[in-house]
Amino acid sequence: MIDQKFPPPPEFQLGAIPDTNPVLEGVRWKMWHKAIGGPLASVPDESWSCVLEEKHPEMLHLLQFPYNGEPPKRLVTAETITPNNLHFIRNHGGIPNIKADKWELKIGGLVRHPRSFTLSDLQNKDLFPRFTKTCTIQCSGTRRVEQIALYAGEGDEMINAPWAEGAIGTAVYTGISLKHVIKHCGGLVDDGKHLELFGADTYFKQNEVMNYSVSVPWSKVKANEVLLCWEMNGEPLPKIHGFPIRALVMGYIGARSVKWLYRVTALDRPTHAPVQSKEYLYFNQQFGKHNQRPIDGIQIQEMPVSSAIMMPLNKQVVIHTGSINCKGWAYSGGGRWPERVELSADGGFSWYAVPVENISEKHRFSWRTWHFALPCEVEGWIEIVVRCWDNSLNTQPLEVRSAWNWGLHVTSSCHRIKIYSVNKKRELTQQRLSEFQRRKEGFIPITRPTDFPQMTWEDYDEFWKKTQPRDVQSDNGGSDSE
Amino acid sequence: MIDQKFPPPPEFQLGAIPDTNPVLEGVRWKMWHKAIGGPLASVPDESWSCVLEEKHPEMLHLLQFPYNGEPPKRLVTAETITPNNLHFIRNHGGIPNIKADKWELKIGGLVRHPRSFTLSDLQNKDLFPRFTKTCTIQCSGTRRVEQIALYAGEGDEMINAPWAEGAIGTAVYTGISLKHVIKHCGGLVDDGKHLELFGADTYFKQNEVMNYSVSVPWSKVKANEVLLCWEMNGEPLPKIHGFPIRALVMGYIGARSVKWLYRVTALDRPTHAPVQSKEYLYFNQQFGKHNQRPIDGIQIQEMPVSSAIMMPLNKQVVIHTGSINCKGWAYSGGGRWPERVELSADGGFSWYAVPVENISEKHRFSWRTWHFALPCEVEGWIEIVVRCWDNSLNTQPLEVRSAWNWGLHVTSSCHRIKIYSVNKKRELTQQRLSEFQRRKEGFIPITRPTDFPQMTWEDYDEFWKKTQPRDVQSDNGGSDSE
Numbered sequence: 001m002i003d004q005k006f007p008p009p010p011e012f013q014l015g016a017i018p019d020t021n022p023v024l025e026g027v028r029w030k031m032w033h034k035a036i037g038g039p040l041a042s043v044p045d046e047s048w049s050c051v052l053e054e055k056h057p058e059m060l061h062l063l064q065f066p067y068n069g070e071p072p073k074r075l076v077t078a079e080t081i082t083p084n085n086l087h088f089i090r091n092h093g094g095i096p097n098i099k100a101d102k103w104e105l106k107i108g109g110l111v112r113h114p115r116s117f118t119l120s121d122l123q124n125k126d127l128f129p130r131f132t133k134t135c136t137i138q139c140s141g142t143r144r145v146e147q148i149a150l151y152a153g154e155g156d157e158m159i160n161a162p163w164a165e166g167a168i169g170t171a172v173y174t175g176i177s178l179k180h181v182i183k184h185c186g187g188l189v190d191d192g193k194h195l196e197l198f199g200a201d202t203y204f205k206q207n208e209v210m211n212y213s214v215s216v217p218w219s220k221v222k223a224n225e226v227l228l229c230w231e232m233n234g235e236p237l238p239k240i241h242g243f244p245i246r247a248l249v250m251g252y253i254g255a256r257s258v259k260w261l262y263r264v265t266a267l268d269r270p271t272h273a274p275v276q277s278k279e280y281l282y283f284n285q286q287f288g289k290h291n292q293r294p295i296d297g298i299q300i301q302e303m304p305v306s307s308a309i310m311m312p313l314n315k316q317v318v319i320h321t322g323s324i325n326c327k328g329w330a331y332s333g334g335g336r337w338p339e340r341v342e343l344s345a346d347g348g349f350s351w352y353a354v355p356v357e358n359i360s361e362k363h364r365f366s367w368r369t370w371h372f373a374l375p376c377e378v379e380g381w382i383e384i385v386v387r388c389w390d391n392s393l394n395t396q397p398l399e400v401r402s403a404w405n406w407g408l409h410v411t412s413s414c415h416r417i418k419i420y421s422v423n424k425k426r427e428l429t430q431q432r433l434s435e436f437q438r439r440k441e442g443f444i445p446i447t448r449p450t451d452f453p454q455m456t457w458e459d460y461d462e463f464w465k466k467t468q469p470r471d472v473q474s475d476n477g478g479s480d481s482e
Numbered sequence: 483m484i485d486q487k488f489p490p491p492p493e494f495q496l497g498a499i500p501d502t503n504p505v506l507e508g509v510r511w512k513m514w515h516k517a518i519g520g521p522l523a524s525v526p527d528e529s530w531s532c533v534l535e536e537k538h539p540e541m542l543h544l545l546q547f548p549y550n551g552e553p554p555k556r557l558v559t560a561e562t563i564t565p566n567n568l569h570f571i572r573n574h575g576g577i578p579n580i581k582a583d584k585w586e587l588k589i590g591g592l593v594r595h596p597r598s599f600t601l602s603d604l605q606n607k608d609l610f611p612r613f614t615k616t617c618t619i620q621c622s623g624t625r626r627v628e629q630i631a632l633y634a635g636e637g638d639e640m641i642n643a644p645w646a647e648g649a650i651g652t653a654v655y656t657g658i659s660l661k662h663v664i665k666h667c668g669g670l671v672d673d674g675k676h677l678e679l680f681g682a683d684t685y686f687k688q689n690e691v692m693n694y695s696v697s698v699p700w701s702k703v704k705a706n707e708v709l710l711c712w713e714m715n716g717e718p719l720p721k722i723h724g725f726p727i728r729a730l731v732m733g734y735i736g737a738r739s740v741k742w743l744y745r746v747t748a749l750d751r752p753t754h755a756p757v758q759s760k761e762y763l764y765f766n767q768q769f770g771k772h773n774q775r776p777i778d779g780i781q782i783q784e785m786p787v788s789s790a791i792m793m794p795l796n797k798q799v800v801i802h803t804g805s806i807n808c809k810g811w812a813y814s815g816g817g818r819w820p821e822r823v824e825l826s827a828d829g830g831f832s833w834y835a836v837p838v839e840n841i842s843e844k845h846r847f848s849w850r851t852w853h854f855a856l857p858c859e860v861e862g863w864i865e866i867v868v869r870c871w872d873n874s875l876n877t878q879p880l881e882v883r884s885a886w887n888w889g890l891h892v893t894s895s896c897h898r899i900k901i902y903s904v905n906k907k908r909e910l911t912q913q914r915l916s917e918f919q920r921r922k923e924g925f926i927p928i929t930r931p932t933d934f935p936q937m938t939w940e941d942y943d944e945f946w947k948k949t950q951p952r953d954v955q956s957d958n959g960g961s962d963s964e
Contacts, residue, residue, distance in 0.1 A: 016498050151863040151900060152797075154929045206933055217953040270952060272939065286862040289928045290904065290914040293936040295945045299952045315634075347883075380768040381633040381886070401829075404863070418633060422772060432772040446771045447495045447636045451688055454775040457754065463777045470752060470781045471699040 004035050017145065017162045022061035022069075024161075029065050032204050033094065040202065043094030050095050054240045056085040062161040066091040066201075067240070070166030077310045077329050077369040080170065080360040081134070084233055087169035089240055090139045090161070092212050092275070093202030096260045100244040105181075105228070109196070109265035112186025119244055122228060127184065128176040131227055136331055136367040137254045139167035140280055140300045143308065143411035150400045153408040154289060160408050165308035165415065168331060170367050173248050175229030178264070179221050191268035193218050195226075197247050197256075198263035205274040214256050215271035216249050225250045225335075225365075228261065250365040251334045252301050255280050270299070283406045292406055303333035304412045305396060307341060307388040314417040317444055319433070322425045323373040324384070328415075330359075331367035332390035338368045340389040345376040345421075347383040348398050348414065379429065382421050387414045420446055486517050495634045495890070499627065499644045504543035504551075506643075511547050514686050515576065522684065525576030532577050536722045538567040544643040548573040548683075549722070552648030559792045559811050559851040562652065562842040563616070566715055569651035571722055572621045572643070574694050574757070575684030578742045582726040587663075587710070591678070591747035594668025601726055604710060609666065610658040613709055618813055618849045619736045621649035622762055622782045625790065625893035632882045635890040636771060642890050647790035647897065650813060652849050655730050657711030660746070661703050673750035675700050677708075679729050679738075680745035687756040696738050697753035698731050707732045707817070707847075710743065732847040733816045734783050737762050752781070765888045774888055785815035786894045787878060789823060789870040796899040799926055801915070804907045805855040806866070810897075812841075813849035814872035820850045822871040827858040827903075829865040830880050830896065861911065864903050869896045902928055 006028050017023060030044045044065040051059075051067050058075065062068040070076075070088040100119050108114040122128060141163045147153065148162055161167075178195065182188065199212040216226055227248040230237050237243045242259025249256040255275055270276055281297025307330035312318050324345065330338035341359060342351040352374060359370040376382065387396045396414050397403055403413045422443075424430050436443045439452060488510050499505060512526045526547040533541075533549050540557065544550040552558075552570040582601050590596040604610060623645045629635065630644055660677065664670065681694040698708055709730040712719050719725045724741025731738040737757060752758055763779025789812035794800050806827065812820035823841060824833040836854040844850065858864065869878045878896050879885055885895045904925075906912050918925045921934060 151902075152929050154931055219953065269943075269946065272942075277942070286860055288862055288902070288904075289932065290918070290925065291861065291908075291910055291936075294942060295937070295949075301953070378768055379773070380770050380888075406862075420633075420770070422770075426773075428773055436772070443772065447634050448490055449636055450771065454773075455777065460754075460759070460776060461751075464751065467777075471701060471783070 006031050017148070022064040024063045026063050026065035029093070029204065032209070033202065036209060040094070043202065046097065047091070047095040050240050051089075054085060054238045055089070056083070059086070060164070060166070062163065066093050067095070068161040070163060071169075073165065073310045073313060076166045076168075077327055080369045081233060082169035082171055084171070084235060084238055084241070087137075087171060087232075087241070088139065088167045090141070090167065090254060091201065091240075093204070095240055096200035098200060098244060098260060103244050103262065105245065105261065106263045107181060107185045107265075108263070109267055110188055110190050110192030111182060111266050112189050115185055117181065119230070122176055122181070122245070123230065128180050130174060131177060131224070132172060132174045133227065133248070133250065133365065134170065134172050134363045135248060135250050135365045136168060136170040137248075137257055138303050138331060138333070139163060140253045140255065140303060140409040142167040142306070143415065144408045146400050146411050146413070146415075147404050147408045151404055153404075153406045165310065165328075168329065168367065171233050173227060173229040174231035175227040175245075175248065177221075177224040178226040178228055178247070179224055181228065181264075182221065182266070188218060188266050192266040194267045194270050195221055196265040196267050196271045196273070197258040197261055198265070199242075199258040200260035200262050203275070205278075210273070212258060212275065213271060213273040214258060214276045215267060215273070216252070216256055217270075220249065220252070253280065253303055253333075256301070279407070280409060281407055282410055285401075285404050285406075288406050297407070300409055303331070303410065305330075305332035305336065305338070305388050305390040305394045306412050306415075307331070307338070307386045307396070308415040309384060309386050309417050312384070312417065312419050315419070317420040317422065317446055319422040319424060319443075320376065322377060322423060323375050324419070324421070325371070326374050326384060326386075327369070327371040328386060329367045329369050330386075330388035332388070332392075332394065335364045336390040336392050336394070337362050337364060337366065338388045339391045339393075341368070341370045341372075342387050342389070343372055343374050344385040344387075345374050345378075345382055347416070348385045348387075351387070376421055377423060377425075379421050379423050379426070381418055383416050383418055385414045385416045488513055495630050495636070495642060499630070504546040506545045508545050508547035511575070511686065514691070515684065518691060522576070525684065528579065529573070529577040532722050533571075536567060536720045537571070538565070541568070542646070542648070544645065548575050549577070550643040552645060555647065555792050555795060558648045558650075559809055562851045563715060564651035564653055566653070566717060566720055566723070569619075569653060569714075569723070570621065570649045572623070572649065572736060573683065573722075573741075575686070577722055578682035580682060580726060580742060585726050585744065587727065587743065588745045589663060589667045589747075590745070591749055592670055592672050592674030593664060593748045594671050597667055599663065601712070604658055604663070604727070605712065610662050612656060613659060613706070614654060614656045615709065615730070615732065615847065616652065616654050616845045617730060617732050617847045618650060618652040619730075619739055620785050620813060620815070621645060622735045622737065622785065622891040624649040624788070625897065626890045628882050628893050628895070628897075629886050629890045633886055635886075635888045647792065647810075650811065650849065653715050655709060655711040656713035657709040657727075657730065659703075659706040660708040660710055660729070661706055663710065663746075664703065664748070670700060670748050674748040676749045676752050677703055678747040678749050678753045678755070679740040679743055680747070681724075681740040682742035682744050685757070687760075692755070694740060694757065695753055695755040696740060696758045697749060697755070698734070698738055699752075702731065702734070735762065735785055735815075738783070761889070762891060763889055764892055767883075767886050767888075770888050779889070782891055785813070786892065787812075787814035787818065787820070787870050787872040787876045788894050788897075789813070789820070789868045789878070790897040791866060791868050791899050794866070794899065794901050797901070799902040799904065799928055801904040801906060801925075802858065804859060804905060805857050806901070806903070807853070808856050808866060808868075809851070809853040810868060811849045811851050812868075812870035814870070814874075814876065817846045818872040818874050818876070819844050819846060819848065820870045821873045821875075823850070823852045823854075824869050824871070825854055825856050826867040826869075827856050827860075827864055829898070830867045833869070858903055859905060859907075861903050861905050861908070863900055865898050865900055867896045867898045
C-alpha cells in the first residue's frame with residue numbers, strides 16, 4: 001500500500017456540496033481495494049449492487065463506496081419505526097459476503113474460557129434469553145452539513161460525509177445480550193474491562209488495511225445494553241446492515257454498533273483501533289489540523305439531546321393561514337428520551353411546546369417523532385427552530401458555533417430552517433395572491449419579478465398627497481425655493 | 483418591445499454565485515439593445531470595449547452589460563483616494579458616445595427662464611464658481627452578497643448584482659454647483675421643489691425604453707451639495723464615469739449622481755422615473771414579491787453608517803504571533819463621517835478601538851480608511867467584526883438579518899469575516915508548524931489530513947495511565963467485572 005500513489009482526499013468541505021447522487025464516488029477507497037486485489041478487488045461493485053437491491057430507490061447516496069446514505073427528508077419521519085430499506089447506512093468499507101452456516105463468533109482475550117459460537121449456538125433459546133428492543137441508531141455525523149456550512153473542518157482521514165438530518169433511524173431489533181455470551185465464557189478475568197468488537201468489513205487508515213473495530217466498556221455490556229442481533233423489524237438482518245450478526249450498543253453512537261461482527265476480545269483498556277482512538281473524537285473548537293492530538297478529543301459514546309425539522313423544507317415558500325405545519329424527530333442518547341419538544345417561528349425568541357399528544361410514544365433508547373401547527377403571523381423570511389428537553393432536562397445550544405468542532409461531529413445545536421412565509425389571513429396578501437392566479441402567473445420563484453403593477457400612479461400620487469413627503473420640508477413660512 | 487420574447491431574469495440569488503468574471507453576461511439587456519436596433523445595437527460591444535480600455539485589468543466584472551464592476555478586495559483601500567480605473571461602476575444601460583462640443587445641458591420645467599448651456603458655458607469661471615470636493619460615492623447594493631447569502635430577495639427588475647465591499651469609491655471631483663446654474667435660469671418658480679436629472683444612458687423597465695433619470699430635492703441643491711463635474715482626480719471625467727458631465731450628489735447613494743447628464747427639469751414632486759419611484763426602495767423585512775407596493779419602501783437617499791474589512795480575506799488561514807493585521811474602510815452618508823472604528827476578534831463581544839492615528843483624515847462626504855493589528859490569542863475559526871460610530875454616534879446593527887430587505891439594498895450590518903487563526907506564540911503550535919516545515923508538507927489546505935502522527939502510542943498510553951479513563955469507574959471496592 002505504501003508503495004502506491006493514491007489521490008488526496010477531496011476537499012469538498014470548503015466548497016458547495018455537489019448536487020449529485022451519489023454526492024461522492026469514493027475513488028480512493030475503490031483504488032485501495034483494487035490495489036490489494038484478489039476477492040477484495042470486486043468489493044466496490046458488489047457493495048453497490050447490494051445498495052441497489054436492499055435500499056429504497058430514493059435514498060440520498062452521500063458516498064458510493066464505502067456506502068454512506070440516508071433517506072430523503074420527506075421519508076425520515078414518515079413512520080416512527082424506520083423501514084429497513086430507508087434506515088441510514090454509514091459504512092467504512094466493503095459489505096462482506098458472509099455465509100451464515102460458515103460464520104462463527106470468536107470470543108477471546110481476557111475471558112476465562114475463550115471459545116467460538118456458531119449462529120445456532122447464539123440462537124439457542126436454552127443457552128441465551130432473547131431480547132427485542134426498539135432502538136434508535138444515530139451517526140455522530142448527523143446534520144454535519146450545518147457545521148460544514150459554518151466553518152470547514154477535517155475530521156479524520158475518512159471523508160466527512162455531508163449528512164443532513166437523516167443519519168438516524170429507529171428499528172426493532174431482536175438478539176441476545178453480549179453479557180450472557182461473555183458469562184458463557186466464564187466471565188472476564190484479570191483486568192478485563194473493555195470488549196473489542198471486530199467487523200468483517202475492510203477498514204483503511206494511513207496506508208494500513210484492517211477490519212473495522214471499536215470497543216465498549218464492560219459496564220455497558222453488564223447492563224444488557226449491548227446486544228448481538230440477527231433480526232431488524234421482524235426480518236432477518238439485511239446484508240447491508242450486518243448479516244448475519246451485528247452488535248447493537250444501545251444509546252451509543254452508531255459507530256459502536258459493529259456490523260458483520262465476527263470477533264470479540266476482552267481488553268484491559270479501550271482498543272487502539274483508529275475509529276476509537278483517533279476518530280469520532282469531539283474537540284474543543286480551538287483544535288485543528290496542527291494541534292488535534294487524540295488525547296485532546298472526547299471519545300464520542302452517548303449522543304447528546306437533539307432534534308430536527310423534516311417539514312417544511314429549508315428555503316420553502318409556505319402559503320398558510322396563520323400556522324405552519326411542521327414535523328420532525330427528537331432524540332437523546334444514553335437511554336434518556338425526549339420529554340418536551342419546542343418550536344420557534346422567530347429564530348429562537350418565542351417557543352411553543354408541541355402538545356404531548358403530537359409526540360410518538362416514549363421508549364428508552366429511542367427517538368420520538370412529532371408534528372405541530374406552528375402559529376405564525378409574520379410574512380417574509382422567518383427561521384423555524386426546534387429544540388428538545390430530555391428527561392434529564394438537558395437541552396440544545398441555540399447556535400451551530402456553540403457545538404462546532406474540527407471533526408464536524410455531533411451537531412447538537414438547534415436545527416434551524418429558513419422559510420418564506422406568506423400569510424393568507426392578511427387581506428392584501430389574499431388579494432394579491434388572487435391576482436397572481438387570475439393572471440395565471442406563478443408566485444414561485446419568489447425572486448422572479450412580475451410585470452403587473454403593485455399600484456396605479458393615481459393611488460401612488462394620492463398617497464403622497466396625504467402623506468409627509470420623503471424629504472422633510474422646512475417649517476418657516478418663507479419659500480423653500482428662495 | 484412588447485411583441486418580442488425575452489428570457490426571464492436569471493435566478494442566481496437563490497444559488498451559489500458563479501465563480502466567473504464576468505459573473506453575469508446580461509443577455510436580456512443585450513437582446514433589448516439589439517431588438518431596438520440602429521446605433522443601439524452595437525452599444526453592448528462598445529461599452530465592453532470602454533471597460534477594457536478605461537478600467538483596471540483586475541476589476542471584478544459582476545455584470546458585463548450593463549457594466550457593473552468593482553475592484554478586488556486587495557485594491558479597494560490600497561489608497562485612500564480611489565484611482566479612476568479602480569473606482570466601481572454601476573451602470574444601468576449602455577455607455578453613451580458623447581462629443582463634448584456638441585453636448586448641451588437643457589434646464590427646463592419649473593424654472594423662471596428655461597435655457598441650455600454648452601460645456602464652455604458651464605466651465606466659464608466668470609459665470610460659475612468652481613468647487614473641488616473629496617467625495618465618496620457608494621452604491622446602495624454594496625455588500626449585497628451578505629444579504630443574498632442569508633435570504634434570497636428580488637429587488638427590482640434590474641439584476642441585483644452580487645456586490646461585495648468594493649461598490650464604494652472616493653475621488654476628488656471638480657465642477658460647479660447646480661444651484662448656481664438654476665439661479666442663472668432665474669431660480670425655481672411656482673411649486674418647484676425637485677430637480678429631475680436625465681442621463682443619456684439607456685434604461686429598460688417593463689418593456690419600456692427611456693433614459694436614466696432620478697430627482698433630488700431643491701434643499702439638497704440649495705446647500706451646494708449637487709455638483710456638475712467634469713474632472714475626477716485631476717483628470718478629465720472618464721467616458722465610463724459620465725463624460726462630459728456627471729452629477730455628483732454628495733452624501734446620497736450613487737444612483738442619484740447621474741452620469742452623462744444632459745437635462746435637468748424642475749418639478750413640484752419627486753420624479754416618477756422607476757429608479758426613484760420603484761427601485762432603490764428600502765422595505766421592511768416582511769415585504770416581498772406579493773406585497774411590496776412602492777409606497778411601502780423608503781426611497782434610499784443618504785446611506786447609513788457602515789464599514790468593511792478588506793484584509794484579511796474571508797476564510798483565510800492567518801498564522802500570527804498574537805495579533806492579526808486588518809484594514810478596511812468606514813463611511814457614513816449625508817455628510818456625516820466616521821468618528822470611531824472598532825474591531826472584534828470574537829464575533830462582536832469585545833471591541834477594540836482603532837487608534838485615531840491609524841485612520842485616514844476626516845472629510846465631510848468622504849470615507850476613512852483604517853488599519854489595525856487586532857489582538858487575538860485564540861486559535862481555530864474566529865469571526866472578525868468591524869463597526870463604525872459616525873460623528874452623530876450612529877452605529878451599525880450587528881447582524882445581517884437586522885437590515886435584510888427584499889431589495890437586498892443597504893447592507894448596513896457589521897461586516898463579519900471568518901478566519902482560521904493559528905497563534906505561533908503557543909509553544910505546541912510553534913513546534914507543530916516546524917514539523918510541517920521539516921517534512922516539507924503544506925499546512926494549507928487545513929482540511930487535508932496529514933500522514934504524520936500527532937503523538938506516539940507510548941505518549942497516548944502514558945496519558946491514559948495518568949488520567950481518569952473515558953468511562954467512569956465504579957467506586958466500590960468490589961470487582962467491576964463480576
